[in-house]
Amino acid sequence: MRDLGAGFTYLLKGQRWVAAHGKQYGFGLLPGLMTLVLYMAALVGLALWGEDAVTWATPFADNWSSPWPALFRGFLTAVLFALALLLAVLTFTAVTLLIGQPFYENLSEKVDRDVDPNGTAPASGLPLWRELWISARDSLRIVVRALLWGVLLFALGFIPLVGQTVVPVIGFFVTGFFLTEELTAVALQRRGVELRARLTLLRSRKTLVWGFGTPLGLAFLVPFVAVFLMPGAVAGATLLARELLGEETEEGDDDTADDPEPEDVTQRSWR
Template identity: 65%
Template sequence: MRDLAAGLGYLMKGQRWVARHPRSWGLGMVPALITLVGYVAALIALGWWTDDVIAWLTPFADDWGTPWLGLFRGALAVLFFGGCLLLALITFTAVTLLVGQPFYESLSERVDLAIDGHVPSSGLPLWRELLISARESTAVLVRVALWGTVLFASGFLPVIGQTAIPAIGFCVSGFFLTEELAAVALARRRVPLAERLRLLRSRKLLVLGFGVPLTLLFLVPLAAVIVMPGAVAGATLLARDLLGEPTSEDGPAPGEATAGTGGAGTGGTGAGAPHGPGGPTPYG
């Protein structure tokens, strides 16, 4: 339970951090707002055509009598739209981070700098970072799609399909949402996707404490736009926790060097330095 509380705590600390830096908050909402407009338009279109899609997928039920036809296709429509909404929650973060990559990188760096005066860097050019981010986000989306398919099929199970499965869906969303956000800080430390997933699985309660409340917030209209900058800041703190780095917000002022930061010192990281148990293999 302590990890659950810590995960929620990082989410709240991230929001407090951007509240103290209103310019960063304002700029950080722009990419999220642009992405949100596109997603709302897509979801409205999806909602409009969902009944037609379900009817096209289930021609065998055309001759069913009432109320069975309506109940069957209505349940499928809810599951279909819910699955698409789950996918949208995950892809929204990935697309927003891709659109606002330079800004969110800068925001995450400022959080690192405020804690120990040191900013880990991947040492890669921006175009290479964008390429790696797009490739790894695609790999995450494949995993999400597989989970979504399993959950969609499980939704037909009596009782648990309407109770446990939606709860599991929120946990899956929270896990991968956290991965996408923490990737901003972890990628700068050259921690590849496979190692990031291993780190997150090793602290599931911490990840869920951060990701599940954020997933619920993202369901509130416009909330995703408002909390996105703080979510990146909080995920940076969470990433530092996963790697055993200090997370106190009472660190040295930006620009102040401290003993044990930078290079291989305690709490410091050099570009490409290995992190975490087993030491991830840096991507080149």
């Protein structure tokens, strides 16, 4: 329980950090806004044509007596939309981080410099294209794992009582774990920590990870909230990564709130 509270504290610290560093927050909003537009379009399309797709996929129900075809297909449509919403939450972070790689890398480095006793930040030394490739590859692996969990939880959802009570709770904790993995990857990848090692590290402190990621996953279910929380989530995940690695951290100095200037993002992007 103590680690759960500590994880949530890192989430709050990240939001406070970006609130004090206005330029970083502003640039960090752009990738989330672009991703939100893409996801909203997909969900609206599913809402409009999901029932038609379910009807097409269940021709065997045409011969059932009324009202069973409508009830059955209505249930499947609702489940399909709920699953799509869960997958949107699971993948939103991965897609946003991929789109906003230069911005979030810059933000994470600034957090490291701000809280490091020596004022330094680890750097991968890799060109941008290589970092994007590694990020996309690892994100795809995480999405596959998340999809497998989603399918499993979807199947368990048909178990009476348990499927409507226990399974959703498990789903939120699973979502929180994968969200935290994606967010901490920004800082851990710069430190050369590979995906397998990252997962091992996160599993060693699961309650800390759940305390950070589960409330964030719940918040991401609220429309538009994910966009505004993403910059702070990246900042908080950087602080969380330092905790997981046992790195010394001290409070940052808000006098440097608006550094680095926007030009640093451009220079970082083309290094």
